[in-house]
Amino acid sequence: MPWPPSRLSPGRLSPGVAGWLAALASGALWGWAMGAIETLRQPPVDMPLAQLVQFLAAMMILWSATGLCWAVATRLAGQRLSALRMVSNWLLMSLSLSAINALLMVSHTGLGIDDETAVLIGRRVSFDAAYAHTLWMNAVFGGFYVAGYWAFLRAVRSRRRLAQVQLALSDEAALLQAARLNSLRGALQPSVLIAAIRVLRQRYDVDPAAADALLDHLVAYLRAAVGGSARASNARVAEARQALRNAIEDPAFAIPITPGKPPSGATP
Numbered sequence: 299m300p301w302p303p304s305r306l307s308p309g310r311l312s313p314g315v316a317g318w319l320a321a322l323a324s325g326a327l328w329g330w331a332m333g334a335i336e337t338l339r340q341p342p343v344d345m346p347l348a349q350l351v352q353f354l355a356a357m358m359i360l361w362s363a364t365g366l367c368w369a370v371a372t373r374l375a376g377q378r379l380s381a382l383r384m385v386s387n388w389l390l391m392s393l394s395l396s397a398i399n400a401l402l403m404v405s406h407t408g409l410g411i412d413d414e415t416a417v418l419i420g421r422r423v424s425f426d427a428a429y430a431h432t433l434w435m436n437a438v439f440g441g442f443y444v445a446g447y448w449a450f451l452r453a454v455r456s457r458r459r460l461a462q463v464q465l466a467l468s469d470e471a472a473l474l475q476a477a478r479l480n481s482l483r484g485a486l487q488p489s490v491l492i493a494a495i496r497v498l499r500q501r502y503d504v505d506p507a508a509a510d511a512l513l514d515h516l517v518a519y520l521r522a523a524v525g526g527s528a529r530a531s532n533a534r535v536a537e538a539r540q541a542l543r544n545a546i547e548d549p550a551f552a553i554p555i556t557p558g559k560p561p562s563g564a565t566p
Contacts, residue, residue, distance in 0.1 A: 318373065321447075325369025328443050329362035332435065336361060360402060364395050368440055372447050379451055388444045392437040399436070400428035490519075490542060497546050508548070515545040 336357050368391060375387035404425050494516045501509035515538070522538040 321369045321373040322366060324443075324447075325365040325367075326362055327365070328368060328439070329365025330358060332361035332365065332439060333358040335439075336435075360399065364399060364436070365443075367391065367395055368443055372444055376447060376451050379455060381448075384444055384448050388437075388441055392433060392440055395440070396429055396433035396436045399432040400425055403428040403432070487539065490539060490546075491516075493546050494542060512542075512545045515542045518542075 333354075337354060371387055371391050372384075375383045494512065498509055498512055498516070501512060519535075519538040519542045522535045
């Protein structure tokens, strides 16, 4: 028995999963950039290769984990677009992540750095100094991350609202067109039009001037009927229709008109 078809086409992710993956990727990139900044701030000089690799790996792991925390917290806070939630998230994450970063820097073994490497890179600092340094970095660069995510969310919401407005306008245009067609069907009477066309053929053979006058009445009736969707123009439509009837029922070319029934000899 074959498996039931999946709702998602193969190779495509749901919007929620794709959003989380994009957020985590942006957080990781932010962390790598911060790790590079931290490394360049205190470039290792005359450090053995093994200890250099250890130091670089520790910085990248530390700030990548910090970036992922920023990404998760910011995405959760952005589920409801509120400036207060985003500012509160930025403040809370700056304080908490800076404390964690400072603790890891003070107890360098948590980063996988041995005592010898810590001495070489000068990582034996107090908690207050480490906290002040990481707080500055998290507050400034974390603020940039939150502000960028906020701008992205506002752009996405504006785009969705614009699409909804365009869809609503297209629906309104379709409804308006349908209303106009219904009004046109109600204003036009096929029996009158068929009689007018038949009389026009006859009069152009014997009296072109009278045929031109009848054609003017027919054009006036059609114009009134096409623009007769409003109640104010109903009287104008009725007046134009009656004038056309009078022109058709000229004593010299009398053709009786029965409403709802084509005149005799007319092609339906």
